[in-house]
Amino acid sequence: MMKFLTIEPVRVLLYLVGIIAFTAANxxxxxxxxxxxxxRIQRRPGPNEAGWAGILQPVADGIKLLAKQVMVPPGTDSLLFRAAPLMVMAPPLLCLAVIPFGDTIVACNLxxxxxxxxxxxxxxxxxxxLGGWASRNKFAIISSARVVSQNVAYEIPMLLVVITMLMVTGTMNLGEIVRQQAGGFWHWNLLKVWVNPFMPVTFIIFFICMLAETNRAPFxxxxxxxxxxAGAFTEYGGMGFGVFFMAEYAxxxxxxxxxxxxxxxxxQSPIGVLSGGWFGAAWFLVKLYALIFTVIWIRWTFPRTQFYSLLNLSxxxxxxxxxxxxxxTGVMMKIL
Amino acid sequence: MNPSLEQLTADYTALAGQVETCDFALKGYHLSVAVPSNQVVAAAEIADRAGFSIDAVTGVDWIAQNEMEVVYDFFHFTSPLRVVVRTRVPRAEPELPTISAVFPGANWHERETHDFFGICFTGHPNMKPFLLPEDATFHPLRKDYQP
Amino acid sequence: MNVTKETLHLATAGDAPQETFVLNLGPQHPAAHGVLRVLMTMDGEWIQRAEPIIGYIHRMHEKMGENRTWAKFLPNTSRIDYLSAMHYTHAFVGAVERAAKIEVPLRAEYARVITSELNRISSHMVWWGALLLDLGGFTPILYAFDDREKILDLLEALCGARLTYCYYRFGGLYNDVDDAFLKGTRDFVKHMQPRLKMYRDLVTDNIILRKRLEEIGPISAELCRKYGATGPVIRGSGVAYDVRRAEPYSVYPKLDFKIPVYHECDSMARYMVRMDEMEQSLRIIDQALDQIPAGPFIGKVPRVLKLPVGETCYAVEAARGRFMVRIVSDGKEIPYRVKLRTPSFSNLSLYEEASRGMILPDALAMMGSLDLVIPDIDR
Amino acid sequence: MSLFSSISEVFKGFKSLLVGMRITAGQAVKPTITVQYPHQTLKMPDRFRGHLELTIDPATGQTKCTACGLCVRACPSDCIDLDGLKKEGEKRKSVSKYEQNFTQCSLCGCCVDACPSDAIQYSKDYNVVSFNRDDFGKMDLFRKAEIKKQDWLKAHPQPPAPVVPPPPTTPAAPAPAPEQKQP
Incomplete structure (x- = not known):
C-alpha cells in the first residue's frame, strides 16, 4: 500500500488534493x-451559535457565499472581472507545493x-x-493603484532580507535551509547573532513586509x-468575494x-527532542499558527497606517x- | 482685541441701527441691533472687525406685520459678549444681501434660511436647496405653510 | 506627516491635461457616520473640492416646535444630537426657564451638571471609538463601549432611558437622583481613571495613530471664527472658548475645572482636547457629587406654561460645541419660533475649505476628528 | 531632523506598538463582558420606561384610571386614545378603552407625570415584538388591565355576591396608593 502511494503520479495527486484541502480548511x-x-481581544465570545462554540460558522458562511449570485455589474470588463478571483487563489496553492511541512513531507523538493x-x-x-480595475468602481481603482505601489515598495526590502538569508544559508532549497537549523532553538536563523547581530531585526523586517505583502492590517x-x-473587492459579491477573502488567508x-x-x-524541534517525521510536521504547524496568531493579534490592536507613511516606512x-x-552580513561572513 | 460694548454701540448707531442693550441673564445676549436690510453686510463687517464669530443666521416670520425678520447671531471667542443683529424685509419680496463674503460660515446658514423661509440672499454663491428635498417648492417655516 | 502635492514635488503645473473625477462619498459610506454625503472632486487621491451635501435625515424639528406646547417639544430636543441628549435638553429647558423666570432648585442644578458631564464622557467615548474605526482600529470602540455601557446603565437606572433621556424638566428634573445613582457615579469615576490611562497607552501614544493625526487637517483659529466652529475644534486651534466659561450657566461657576487647549490646530490637537475633556468631566462630576445638596428636585412651575412675549437665547456647551436655542414667544402656549443652533452644522461647514488639497485618508481622518453627528447637522 | 533623533523615534514608535499589543493581550485573557441575549437577559431597572400599562389598585382590583384625559393632552405625539364611561352606582367615570400607539410613542414620560391618580405606569417589558402591526399601533392596554384584573380576582377569591355594599369602597381614584410611586 505504501508503495502504491509513493508512485509519482499518485503521490503528486495526493499532494495536490492535500494542499488544496489544507488551504481551503485553513x-x-x-x-x-x-x-x-x-x-477574545475585545472581550466578547465571537461567533458561537453555529455548532459548538461556532465551529460550524465557516460552513454556514461558505454555504451563504456559494448560494449567492455572482453579480457582474454593467460596464465592467467581465472576463477580467471573473478571472481575477481565479488568479488570486492560484499563487498560494502553487507556493505551498514547495513548502516542506516535515523532513520528507513536501510536494516538490525544488x-x-x-x-x-x-x-x-x-x-x-x-x-x-485586475479585479479592482475591471470592476469599474472608483474606490476599487484607487485601491488597485494603492495595492500595486504598496507591493512594489515592500517587495524590495523583503527581497533584500531574503538575499541576506540566502547569503547566510547558501541555498535556495527550503528543505536544506531548515536542515541547517537543526538542533535546538539556538540554532535557528533568528538567533544566529554570531552570523549577523541584526538577525532579529531582519526577522522583524521580513514580518512587516509579509504583513504588507499580504495586505494585512495595519497595512x-x-x-x-x-x-x-471594500477597496478592490467593492463590486464583488458571493463567492467572488469569498475567494478573495480566502486567498488573503492562504x-x-x-x-x-x-x-x-x-x-x-x-x-525542527526547539528543544532537540521529539523531532523528525510527524513530530516535525507538528512543530512546523505550531510555529506556523503562532505566527498567524501574531498576525491576527496585530490586526486587532493597531489602527491602519496612512498610505504615504506606509510607503515612507518602506x-x-x-x-x-x-x-x-x-x-x-557580507562583512561578517568574510571575516568569520 | 476684545471689543467694548460702547464702541460697538457707537458703530452700530452710526449704521442707522437701533441699538438696545439687554440684560444677559434675562435675554441671553448683550446687544440687540436692528438695522435696515441693506445695511446687514456693513453690520457683519463691524462684527468681523471686532473679532466676532458667526453663530447662526435664521428667520422669523411675522405674518401679522407682513414682514420677515432675519436674525444674525454673533458670539465672541475671548470676550463674553453676544450681539444679535436683526433686520426686517417685506414678506412679499424677501430679499437682502448675503454676508457670506464676510463670514463664509453664513453660507450654509443662509441656504438653510432660504430653504425654510424663502428669503433670497442676493449675491449668494451657491443658493441651492440645502436641507429640503431638491424638488421642494415650499418653505415650511412660513406661518402660512400648510403641509 | 502632512502630505500635499507640494511636499511630494509632483508636477502640479505644466501643460499636461489633468484629469479629475468625482467621488461620491456617501450617503452610505463607512466613514460618513450616518447619512452624510460628500461630493469629492478628486485629482488622483488628492481632493480638489469636497462639498458636503446634507439633508438626508432632515426632520424639521424647528417646525415641530411651532405646533406643540413648550413641554411637548421637550422630547424632541434629545433627538437632535442623540449622543449628547442631556445637553440639548438642558439648553431648551434653560431657555424656557430664562424666559419664564422659573427658579431651579440647587439640587436639580447639580444633578444636571452630573448627568451632563456623564453624557459628555459617553459622547466622547463614541467619538473616540468611531474615530479609531475610521482609522482602521477595531478594538478601541469595544473598550469604549464597555465603559460607556456603565454610564448608560447609570442613566437608565436614573431616568429610565439609555439614549434619549428627556430627563430635565422645566424647573428641575423628571425624578430625583437617588443614592444608588450617586454611589454608582462615584464608583464610575474611580473606575474610569485607570481606563483613561489604558486608552492613552493603547491608542494615544501609538505611533501609527500619531502619524495619522499629527499635522493632519490643520484648522486655524481664524478659519474657525469665520465659520463659527466651536467645541473641541476651536479648543484644538488654541482658543479657550467654552460656553461653560464664556456664558456661565447652571452651577458651573462654582466648580473648578480646566479648559483643555492645544495650539497645534491639527487633528491630534482636537483628539487630545477631547481626551483631556473626559478627565476634566470626571473632575467636575467628583466635585458636584461632593457638593450636591439635599432638597427638592423640581421648582414651582405653572401648570399651563405661557411664556411672556419676546425672545430668549440660551447656549450650552454640548459635547460637540456650542448649542444655542433661540425661542420666540408670542405669549401663547405654543412657541412662535424655536431656532436650534447646532455645533456640528458649523463644524462641518468649514470642511470644504479645510480639506482642499488633502489626500483622501487624511481628509477622512480629519472628518473623524471633527466629531460629526449627522442628525445634529440636519435637525 | 538628525539621524540620531530619527532612530530614537523609530525605537520609541516600535515600543509604543509593543505596549499596545501588551494591552490587547492583557484584555484577551480577561473574561467576556457580553450578555448572550436570547439565552441570558438583563433585569430592567425600576425606572425603566417601557410601554404604558394601567395600574390595578391592589386593594380593590380595579383600574385607577378615571378617563380624565390629562395624559392625552400631555402626550407630545398624540399616541394615547382613551374612552371612559360612567357605570351605574359609581360616582366617577372609569376607563373603558385605553389604546396606546406605541409606534409613535417617544417614551418621554409626560403622560405618567401628568396623571393625577397614578393610574398609568411603565411596564418593564422591553422585548416587544409582533408579527402584527396593530399590536403596537393600537396597543390595547385596557384589555391587558382586564387580564390583570382577572388575575387579581383569582388571587383574591372573594365571593362576588356583595355587589350592592361595595360602592363606597370601590371609588378607586383619589386614594394615595403608594404602590409603585417613584420617589
Whole structure:
C-alpha cells in the first residue's frame, strides 16, 4: 500500500488534493480563528451559535457565499472581472507545493524553492489590481493603484532580507535551509547573532513586509474599509468575494510558513527532542499558527497606517536597514 | 482685541441701527441691533472687525406685520459678549444681501434660511436647496405653510 | 506627516491635461457616520473640492416646535444630537426657564451638571471609538463601549432611558437622583481613571495613530471664527472658548475645572482636547457629587406654561460645541419660533475649505476628528 | 531632523506598538463582558420606561384610571386614545378603552407625570415584538388591565355576591396608593 502511494503520479495527486484541502480548511477556519481571536481581544465570545462554540460558522458562511449570485455589474470588463478571483487563489496553492511541512513531507523538493515562492507570490498583487480595475468602481481603482505601489515598495526590502538569508544559508532549497537549523532553538536563523547581530531585526523586517505583502492590517490598503468601502473587492459579491477573502488567508499561511522556514527552524524541534517525521510536521504547524496568531493579534490592536507613511516606512526605514544588514552580513561572513 | 460694548454701540448707531442693550441673564445676549436690510453686510463687517464669530443666521416670520425678520447671531471667542443683529424685509419680496463674503460660515446658514423661509440672499454663491428635498417648492417655516 | 502635492514635488503645473473625477462619498459610506454625503472632486487621491451635501435625515424639528406646547417639544430636543441628549435638553429647558423666570432648585442644578458631564464622557467615548474605526482600529470602540455601557446603565437606572433621556424638566428634573445613582457615579469615576490611562497607552501614544493625526487637517483659529466652529475644534486651534466659561450657566461657576487647549490646530490637537475633556468631566462630576445638596428636585412651575412675549437665547456647551436655542414667544402656549443652533452644522461647514488639497485618508481622518453627528447637522 | 533623533523615534514608535499589543493581550485573557441575549437577559431597572400599562389598585382590583384625559393632552405625539364611561352606582367615570400607539410613542414620560391618580405606569417589558402591526399601533392596554384584573380576582377569591355594599369602597381614584410611586 505504501508503495502504491509513493508512485509519482499518485503521490503528486495526493499532494495536490492535500494542499488544496489544507488551504481551503485553513482559509475557512482561519476566518473563524480571526473572529474568535478578535472576540477574545475585545472581550466578547465571537461567533458561537453555529455548532459548538461556532465551529460550524465557516460552513454556514461558505454555504451563504456559494448560494449567492455572482453579480457582474454593467460596464465592467467581465472576463477580467471573473478571472481575477481565479488568479488570486492560484499563487498560494502553487507556493505551498514547495513548502516542506516535515523532513520528507513536501510536494516538490525544488532546488530553487525560495525563488519559486517569491516569483509566484508576486502574481497575487496582479490579480487584485485586475479585479479592482475591471470592476469599474472608483474606490476599487484607487485601491488597485494603492495595492500595486504598496507591493512594489515592500517587495524590495523583503527581497533584500531574503538575499541576506540566502547569503547566510547558501541555498535556495527550503528543505536544506531548515536542515541547517537543526538542533535546538539556538540554532535557528533568528538567533544566529554570531552570523549577523541584526538577525532579529531582519526577522522583524521580513514580518512587516509579509504583513504588507499580504495586505494585512495595519497595512490593509487593498481593503481599507473605512476609506474605500471594500477597496478592490467593492463590486464583488458571493463567492467572488469569498475567494478573495480566502486567498488573503492562504497568502498569510504561505507567508508565515516562509517565515517559519527561514527564521524559526521549520520542522525542527526547539528543544532537540521529539523531532523528525510527524513530530516535525507538528512543530512546523505550531510555529506556523503562532505566527498567524501574531498576525491576527496585530490586526486587532493597531489602527491602519496612512498610505504615504506606509510607503515612507518602506523607502526610508526598511530598505536602508535591510541594506545595512545585508552589508553587515557580507562583512561578517568574510571575516568569520 | 476684545471689543467694548460702547464702541460697538457707537458703530452700530452710526449704521442707522437701533441699538438696545439687554440684560444677559434675562435675554441671553448683550446687544440687540436692528438695522435696515441693506445695511446687514456693513453690520457683519463691524462684527468681523471686532473679532466676532458667526453663530447662526435664521428667520422669523411675522405674518401679522407682513414682514420677515432675519436674525444674525454673533458670539465672541475671548470676550463674553453676544450681539444679535436683526433686520426686517417685506414678506412679499424677501430679499437682502448675503454676508457670506464676510463670514463664509453664513453660507450654509443662509441656504438653510432660504430653504425654510424663502428669503433670497442676493449675491449668494451657491443658493441651492440645502436641507429640503431638491424638488421642494415650499418653505415650511412660513406661518402660512400648510403641509 | 502632512502630505500635499507640494511636499511630494509632483508636477502640479505644466501643460499636461489633468484629469479629475468625482467621488461620491456617501450617503452610505463607512466613514460618513450616518447619512452624510460628500461630493469629492478628486485629482488622483488628492481632493480638489469636497462639498458636503446634507439633508438626508432632515426632520424639521424647528417646525415641530411651532405646533406643540413648550413641554411637548421637550422630547424632541434629545433627538437632535442623540449622543449628547442631556445637553440639548438642558439648553431648551434653560431657555424656557430664562424666559419664564422659573427658579431651579440647587439640587436639580447639580444633578444636571452630573448627568451632563456623564453624557459628555459617553459622547466622547463614541467619538473616540468611531474615530479609531475610521482609522482602521477595531478594538478601541469595544473598550469604549464597555465603559460607556456603565454610564448608560447609570442613566437608565436614573431616568429610565439609555439614549434619549428627556430627563430635565422645566424647573428641575423628571425624578430625583437617588443614592444608588450617586454611589454608582462615584464608583464610575474611580473606575474610569485607570481606563483613561489604558486608552492613552493603547491608542494615544501609538505611533501609527500619531502619524495619522499629527499635522493632519490643520484648522486655524481664524478659519474657525469665520465659520463659527466651536467645541473641541476651536479648543484644538488654541482658543479657550467654552460656553461653560464664556456664558456661565447652571452651577458651573462654582466648580473648578480646566479648559483643555492645544495650539497645534491639527487633528491630534482636537483628539487630545477631547481626551483631556473626559478627565476634566470626571473632575467636575467628583466635585458636584461632593457638593450636591439635599432638597427638592423640581421648582414651582405653572401648570399651563405661557411664556411672556419676546425672545430668549440660551447656549450650552454640548459635547460637540456650542448649542444655542433661540425661542420666540408670542405669549401663547405654543412657541412662535424655536431656532436650534447646532455645533456640528458649523463644524462641518468649514470642511470644504479645510480639506482642499488633502489626500483622501487624511481628509477622512480629519472628518473623524471633527466629531460629526449627522442628525445634529440636519435637525 | 538628525539621524540620531530619527532612530530614537523609530525605537520609541516600535515600543509604543509593543505596549499596545501588551494591552490587547492583557484584555484577551480577561473574561467576556457580553450578555448572550436570547439565552441570558438583563433585569430592567425600576425606572425603566417601557410601554404604558394601567395600574390595578391592589386593594380593590380595579383600574385607577378615571378617563380624565390629562395624559392625552400631555402626550407630545398624540399616541394615547382613551374612552371612559360612567357605570351605574359609581360616582366617577372609569376607563373603558385605553389604546396606546406605541409606534409613535417617544417614551418621554409626560403622560405618567401628568396623571393625577397614578393610574398609568411603565411596564418593564422591553422585548416587544409582533408579527402584527396593530399590536403596537393600537396597543390595547385596557384589555391587558382586564387580564390583570382577572388575575387579581383569582388571587383574591372573594365571593362576588356583595355587589350592592361595595360602592363606597370601590371609588378607586383619589386614594394615595403608594404602590409603585417613584420617589
Amino acid at each position: 482559509a475557512a477556519y482561519l476566518v473563524l480563528a480571526e473572529r474568535k481571536g478578535a472576540g 532546488n530553487i524553492g525560495l525563488l519559486f515562492v517569491f516569483s509566484f507570490g508576486s502574481i497575487n498583487v496582479m490579480a487584485l489590481m 490593509d490598503m487593498a481593503e481599507a474599509e473605512s476609506e474605500l468601502v 497568502n498569510i499561511v504561505v507567508g508565515c510558513s516562509l517565515a517559519t522556514i527561514l527564521f524559526l527552524g521549520g520542522w 523607502w526610508k526605514i526598511l530598505i536602508p536597514v535591510s541594506l545595512v544588514t545585508l552589508l553587515l
